[in-house]
Amino acid sequence: MVDYPKEISIEKPNFSVHKPDASFSVARDLFLAVDRNRDFFKPWLGWVDFVKSPEDEFSVVQSVAKNDVCKYFIYWYMRLVGMVGVVREDNANRTMEIGYWLSQDVNGNGVMSQAVKQVQDLCFKHGDANRVEIRCATENKKSRAIPERLNFKLDGVLRQAEFLPGGKIHDVAVYSKLKSEWQKEK
Numbered sequence: 001m002v003d004y005p006k007e008i009s010i011e012k013p014n015f016s017v018h019k020p021d022a023s024f025s026v027a028r029d030l031f032l033a034v035d036r037n038r039d040f041f042k043p044w045l046g047w048v049d050f051v052k053s054p055e056d057e058f059s060v061v062q063s064v065a066k067n068d069v070c071k072y073f074i075y076w077y078m079r080l081v082g083m084v085g086v087v088r089e090d091n092a093n094r095t096m097e098i099g100y101w102l103s104q105d106v107n108g109n110g111v112m113s114q115a116v117k118q119v120q121d122l123c124f125k126h127g128d129a130n131r132v133e134i135r136c137a138t139e140n141k142k143s144r145a146i147p148e149r150l151n152f153k154l155d156g157v158l159r160q161a162e163f164l165p166g167g168k169i170h171d172v173a174v175y176s177k178l179k180s181e182w183q184k185e186k
């Protein structure tokens, strides 16, 4: 079993990226972060409508708190403003997929790009991944900018692969980085 660090470091003043306590008060903070950003997240995150109360978020907090799960919350001062981590693991094929979201009011600082880079490093170093993936709706320009900034390669586009709230069906861009490419970057 892999133990991931409790905290990952990014060079952004007043931001921190770490695991939470598995408490109900963190579930309330998580609910508030999602609730404040519903309109911003809804076009891109299919689960938003299922989050109706802090109780709905408690299992997410419990999962992020676990040491063997590569997931983290992002805090601006003391406020929970985002999440980054591995959302899908395919052990047989040594592939890990990274997902993320960040409150609208702290977008535009480069925080998520740095945090995703750290999670990518953990996948290759601790998680023993051979391939790290990021998937984004093709129209989600802000999300696509992250793998592009981090030198992921565009494998291709899955046509009409994701239904998102509002009934719209999106094409999905699949980006990847291989361990061999990551090693050459260092």
Ligand SMILES: CC(C)(COP(=O)(O)OP(=O)(O)OC[C@H]1O[C@@H](n2cnc3c(N)ncnc32)[C@H](O)[C@@H]1OP(=O)(O)O)[C@@H](O)C(=O)NCCC(=O)NCCS
Pocket (backbone or CB within 6 Å): 040, 041, 044, 045, 100, 101, 102, 103, 106, 107, 108, 109, 110, 111, 112, 113, 114, 135, 136, 137, 140, 142, 143, 146
């Ligand atoms: C996708 C999402 C996380 C991107 O957030 P973000 O703030 O744009 O991402 P970053 O923290 O990496 O910041 C990048 C921005 O900071 C700017 N920036 C400032 N300093 C920077 C630095 N040192 N390094 C990189 N970017 C920097 C960039 O220019 C960019 O701004 P721009 O969009 O105006 O060009 C956010 O928009 C979001 O949560 N969206 C809704 C949910 C979602 O789509 N999730 C992903 C589903 S696939």
